[in-house]
Amino acid sequence: MGNTQKLKRIIATDCGSTTTKSILIEYVDGEYRQTVRGEAPTTVEKPLNDVTRGVVNAVTELEELARLKYNDNSIKFIKDETIWLSEKDGEGVDAYVSTSSAGGGLQMMVTGVVAKMTGESAERAALGAGAIVMDLIASNDKRANYEKIERIRQLRPDMILMAGGVDGGTTKHVAELAELVGAADPKPRLGSSYKLPVIYAGNIAAQDIIKETLGNKTDLIITENLRPILERENLGPARDKIHDLFMEHVMAQAPGYNKLMSWTKGPINGKLVNIPIMPTPAAVGNIMQTIAKINNIEVLGVDIGGATTDVFSVFTEDKVFNRTVSANLGMSYSISNVLATAGLKNILRWVPFDIDESELLNMIKNKMIRPTTIPQKLEELVLEQAIAKEALRYAFIQHKEFAVGLKGGQKKREIADAFAQSVSGASIVNMMSLDLLVGSGGVMSHAPRRNQSVMMLIDAFQPEGITRLAVDSIFMMPQLGVLAEISEKAATEVFEKDCLIYLGSCVAPVGTMKPGKTALIAKLELPNGEVFEESIPFGEVRLMPCGVGEITKATLKPGKGLDIGAGKNQEISCELHGGVVGIVLDTRGRRPFSLPVETSERVPLLKKWMKEFDVYPEEIL
Amino acid sequence: MAQAYSPGLTVTKSIVLKKDRILPLKGKVLVKKGDKVKAEDVVAETLLPGKVVPFNLANKLSVPAEMLGQYLKVKAGDKLKKGQVMAETNGFFGFFKTSVKSPLDGEIENISKLTGQMLLREPKIPIQVKAFIDGIIVEVIKEEGVIIENKSAYIQGIFGLSGERSGEIKMLASTPEEIIKPSQIDDTCKDKVIVCGSLISYDVIKKAQKVGVAGIISGGIDDQDLKKLLGYNIGVAITGHEKIGLTIVITEGFGMIKMANNTFNLLKSFEGHKASIHGITQIRAGVMRPEIIIPIEFKKDELKAEEAKMATLEVGTTIRVIRQPNFGLIGKVTGLPEKLTKVESETMVRILEAKLENGKKVTIPRANVEVIEE
Numbered sequence: 001m002g003n004t005q006k007l008k009r010i011i012a013t014d015c016g017s018t019t020t021k022s023i024l025i026e027y028v029d030g031e032y033r034q035t036v037r038g039e040a041p042t043t044v045e046k047p048l049n050d051v052t053r054g055v056v057n058a059v060t061e062l063e064e065l066a067r068l069k070y071n072d073n074s075i076k077f078i079k080d081e082t083i084w085l086s087e088k089d090g091e092g093v094d095a096y097v098s099t100s101s102a103g104g105g106l107q108m109m110v111t112g113v114v115a116k117m118t119g120e121s122a123e124r125a126a127l128g129a130g131a132i133v134m135d136l137i138a139s140n141d142k143r144a145n146y147e148k149i150e151r152i153r154q155l156r157p158d159m160i161l162m163a164g165g166v167d168g169g170t171t172k173h174v175a176e177l178a179e180l181v182g183a184a185d186p187k188p189r190l191g192s193s194y195k196l197p198v199i200y201a202g203n204i205a206a207q208d209i210i211k212e213t214l215g216n217k218t219d220l221i222i223t224e225n226l227r228p229i230l231e232r233e234n235l236g237p238a239r240d241k242i243h244d245l246f247m248e249h250v251m252a253q254a255p256g257y258n259k260l261m262s263w264t265k266g267p268i269n270g271k272l273v274n275i276p277i278m279p280t281p282a283a284v285g286n287i288m289q290t291i292a293k294i295n296n297i298e299v300l301g302v303d304i305g306g307a308t309t310d311v312f313s314v315f316t317e318d319k320v321f322n323r324t325v326s327a328n329l330g331m332s333y334s335i336s337n338v339l340a341t342a343g344l345k346n347i348l349r350w351v352p353f354d355i356d357e358s359e360l361l362n363m364i365k366n367k368m369i370r371p372t373t374i375p376q377k378l379e380e381l382v383l384e385q386a387i388a389k390e391a392l393r394y395a396f397i398q399h400k401e402f403a404v405g406l407k408g409g410q411k412k413r414e415i416a417d418a419f420a421q422s423v424s425g426a427s428i429v430n431m432m433s434l435d436l437l438v439g440s441g442g443v444m445s446h447a448p449r450r451n452q453s454v455m456m457l458i459d460a461f462q463p464e465g466i467t468r469l470a471v472d473s474i475f476m477m478p479q480l481g482v483l484a485e486i487s488e489k490a491a492t493e494v495f496e497k498d499c500l501i502y503l504g505s506c507v508a509p510v511g512t513m514k515p516g517k518t519a520l521i522a523k524l525e526l527p528n529g530e531v532f533e534e535s536i537p538f539g540e541v542r543l544m545p546c547g548v549g550e551i552t553k554a555t556l557k558p559g560k561g562l563d564i565g566a567g568k569n570q571e572i573s574c575e576l577h578g579g580v581v582g583i584v585l586d587t588r589g590r591r592p593f594s595l596p597v598e599t600s601e602r603v604p605l606l607k608k609w610m611k612e613f614d615v616y617p618e619e620i621l
Numbered sequence: 622m623a624q625a626y627s628p629g630l631t632v633t634k635s636i637v638l639k640k641d642r643i644l645p646l647k648g649k650v651l652v653k654k655g656d657k658v659k660a661e662d663v664v665a666e667t668l669l670p671g672k673v674v675p676f677n678l679a680n681k682l683s684v685p686a687e688m689l690g691q692y693l694k695v696k697a698g699d700k701l702k703k704g705q706v707m708a709e710t711n712g713f714f715g716f717f718k719t720s721v722k723s724p725l726d727g728e729i730e731n732i733s734k735l736t737g738q739m740l741l742r743e744p745k746i747p748i749q750v751k752a753f754i755d756g757i758i759v760e761v762i763k764e765e766g767v768i769i770e771n772k773s774a775y776i777q778g779i780f781g782l783s784g785e786r787s788g789e790i791k792m793l794a795s796t797p798e799e800i801i802k803p804s805q806i807d808d809t810c811k812d813k814v815i816v817c818g819s820l821i822s823y824d825v826i827k828k829a830q831k832v833g834v835a836g837i838i839s840g841g842i843d844d845q846d847l848k849k850l851l852g853y854n855i856g857v858a859i860t861g862h863e864k865i866g867l868t869i870v871i872t873e874g875f876g877m878i879k880m881a882n883n884t885f886n887l888l889k890s891f892e893g894h895k896a897s898i899h900g901i902t903q904i905r906a907g908v909m910r911p912e913i914i915i916p917i918e919f920k921k922d923e924l925k926a927e928e929a930k931m932a933t934l935e936v937g938t939t940i941r942v943i944r945q946p947n948f949g950l951i952g953k954v955t956g957l958p959e960k961l962t963k964v965e966s967e968t969m970v971r972i973l974e975a976k977l978e979n980g981k982k983v984t985i986p987r988a989n990v991e992v993i994e995e
Contacts, residue, residue: 179733369875376989448966
């Protein structure tokens with residue numbers, strides 16, 4: 001880690017496909033705070049074709065806002081058209097770091113012998129490195145070889161990661177995959193002036209065969225096997241190679257990035273050195289893992305964008321990180337695909353009024369072709385949030401299916417494991433043990449009422465037991481992730497104080513029962529001195545006031561057969577953290593969550609819950 | 622702030638247009654700088670490598686992969702004829718030989734002694750790039766393609782289907798509100814680009830396909846009709862590859878929406894002229910919208926492309942509302958208040974004040990309008 005004593009002013013940017021966001025982090029009164037933020041359109045495409053123009057614009061906005069904030073016109077971050085890094089106190093900034101997802105981010109194809117084993121490990125390595133995985137080609141994926149070749153030819157990825165075979169295992173299948181890749185002779189996405197980078201991270205015994213098959217045709221890089229034995233993954237070396245290649249090839253091809261790469265610098269051990277630009281999602285993974293480790297908590301995060309929804313999680317005692325990208329679930333560009341995936345019925349089940357179906361279908365398509373519009377009518381806001389719930393729900397289903405233990409290995413089973421029916425390859429996502437759920441992305445961060453964000457998170461993710469809820473208001477996590485590379489202290493301090501807006505906590509007993517029966521006996525000593533006591537029937541929602549930084553002492557006893565974290569029927573006493581919304585007591589059931597199918601039953605229930613959540617103005621409910 | 626930038630679709634009676642016409646792979650450029658070309662002229666061509674067909678030779682021959690070498694009659698790089706013997710076992714004293722013949726005309730890409738797999742490549746596929754617009758070749762990019770320039774009346778659509786086509790403009794609708802009936806499409810519409818009003822139904826499209834219409838321009842289309850036409854729901858907005866026999870350009874959006882007056886009038890003033898159109902749409906990084914290009918007469922020295930600039934929103938600017946309420950209506954900006962304002966959905970946004978064509982005065986989020994350049 002860097003010498004944080006010297007860092008007083010840091011600029012961090014995230015160059016997204018449409019917007020370049022900049023933040024200023026300052027060391028004020030003994031702690032790091034994010035003080036000013038700015039943004040400008042990204043300029044990687046025509047007519048400007050130079051990403052640094054957008055960066056300079058976004059940083060100029062920071063400069064202007066900082067001058068206003070401190071009433072000091074001498075503040076200067078830009079000098080000679082670049083970011084001014086100066087070692088002199090009070091001059092320029094001490095460090096500049098950046099992430100990037102512009103130009104579609106990092107797009108990869110991965111291969112493995114068995115899709116669910118080495119294939120899945122390769123996918124995990126690529127996703128963890130911040131890539132979008134365009135396809136996984138495996139020996140056993142049921143497509144004919146000619147179909148695989150056609151597919152590889154069509155894809156034009158930025159790079160390919162090839163895995164396959166545990167060390168000393170099969171070489172024949174790996175060789176066959178290499179032959180397919182060689183036959184397809186894939187061209188890189190950006191420019192045909194260089195060879196496509198291929199990382200081989202499979203069976204070491206097949207390295208020579210791979211060199212022979214692909215050495216001339218591609219820019220081949222060989223690294224350690226990412227699945228040396230079935231029981232263990234070794235994703236680090238492959239991820240590092242992906243990052244190196246991302247910088248050397250993908251970034252270097254994108255307009256203006258060579259210049260930007262020379263700008264990103266920070267002091268490490270007292271010396272000003274280059275800090276590599278990180279793919280945005282890799283930076284988010286970085287900060288989430290750091291936070292989970294420091295606080296010893298399990299975290300689930302989601303970023304719902306216009307085109308894609310990313311889900312990040314850190315679960316288990318070993319703090320295993322997983323990331324998935326649901327490439328076609330989003331709120332504008334891919335909104336129509338949410339409809340195709342979830343179906344109209346699933347979207348409408350969250351809507352508390354009647355709507356003409358063809359009108360809704362046209363509305364969704366119009367949002368797709370004009371992605372920057374915002375709902376002016378209340379009805380349209382309700383509909384967009386209903387669609388968001390389904391997009392989030394499906395993205396989470398995909399995440400749960402992906403975030404699993406290793407498949408195919410032999411597991412030493414204890415007696416307890418046998419009783420728990422644990423199997424290899426089971427999802428490690430455990431909503432009961434989850435501590436913190438973080439939402440981000442336009443529909444979540446810009447919801448007119450924070451209560452709406454709470455409702456979307458709860459309805460889509462259905463947290464169990466006790467879970468803290470938060471939103472990353474301006475999606476600062478990418479910048480903090482790359483900042484952690486030079487100063488973990490600065491990154492975590494800002495994360496705690498400025499990045500998250502805590503919404504409150506959700507209490508939800510797991511299980512189901514008949515409506516009307518008592519699902520939760522709650523006694524809450526609220527911060528205002530009031531004591532709330534209620535036997536809450538099944539199928540209800542309560543929202544209790546408890547502000548940011550406040551704590552409510554709670555005694556919670558689940559109804560018969562239900563579990564709130566300590567086991568069925570077990571009472572717990574705990575402290576619940578407040579937030580801008582408060583504490584939600586949710587007795588609508590989990591596994592399954594009950595929502596009546598009949599409209600005549602469902603709509604009154606939705607209205608009742610929405611009133612209790614205080615999500616929409618009365619006139620629509 | 623008295624003005625703001627806003628995205629808009631271009632609708633103009635005269636613009637200097639530059640079009641890159643580039644091959645997918647390096648090849649041969651057939652024209653030279655200064656040449657005058659027509660839309661249908663081929664300007665560059667190349668040969669795409671043929672499809673690769675894997676063929677497990679060792680299996681077919683029933684021999685282990687490592688022994689394959691001794692039975693081969695061909696080698697990597699050889700040209701092949703369909704039915705040609707590629708490998709043969711010795712058999713017993715010349716009898717009971719097993720031979721394997723080529724399943725195709727083409728060439729041998731590779732023979733793996735490790736897996737026993739052979740990769741055959743089908744013959745190359747010729748690809749041609751046409752000019753797409755009438756114009757002058759202003760630049761030749763060696764082995765890759767050309768840049769063509771012309772002066773055109775130019776309309777950007779919001780959404781479209783299928784690729785490049787050209788044809789004469791024929792007005793079917795007499796007003797921008799009109800909804801065309803299938804019976805209005807007859808043989809006189811063959812090879813034409815027909816202009817409809819506020820909506821085209823599934824039946825209209827079907828009839829147009831039957832008659833052989835080159836392209837349809839319409840204000841709106843219904844989502845359900847689109848699904849019926851394609852047989853699937855469009856999930857993400859990437860279009861242009863649909864094989865539906867004609868090109869569709871939608872100028873306003875989904876549902877019944879009156880075509881903007883200036884779009885309609887511009888098309889009307891060019892009735893009988895040749896138009897090049899495509900429906901290629903991509904909304905995301907690298908935005909692409911459908912285009913209607915109507916070449917007009919020009920002198921060489923008029924070809925000076927203006928610098929790309931963003932449309933400006935100021936008092937007096939003509940706008941189109943692109944989201945409910947008042948979706949599709951045209952109006953003029955009357956005010957641009959600075960402060961964030963709460964709209965019905967309680968969202969705090971920057972708004973503008975406008976007077977709509979129906980006389981109504983409204984406030985609209987700035988994000989929900991498009992500038993119409995006049």
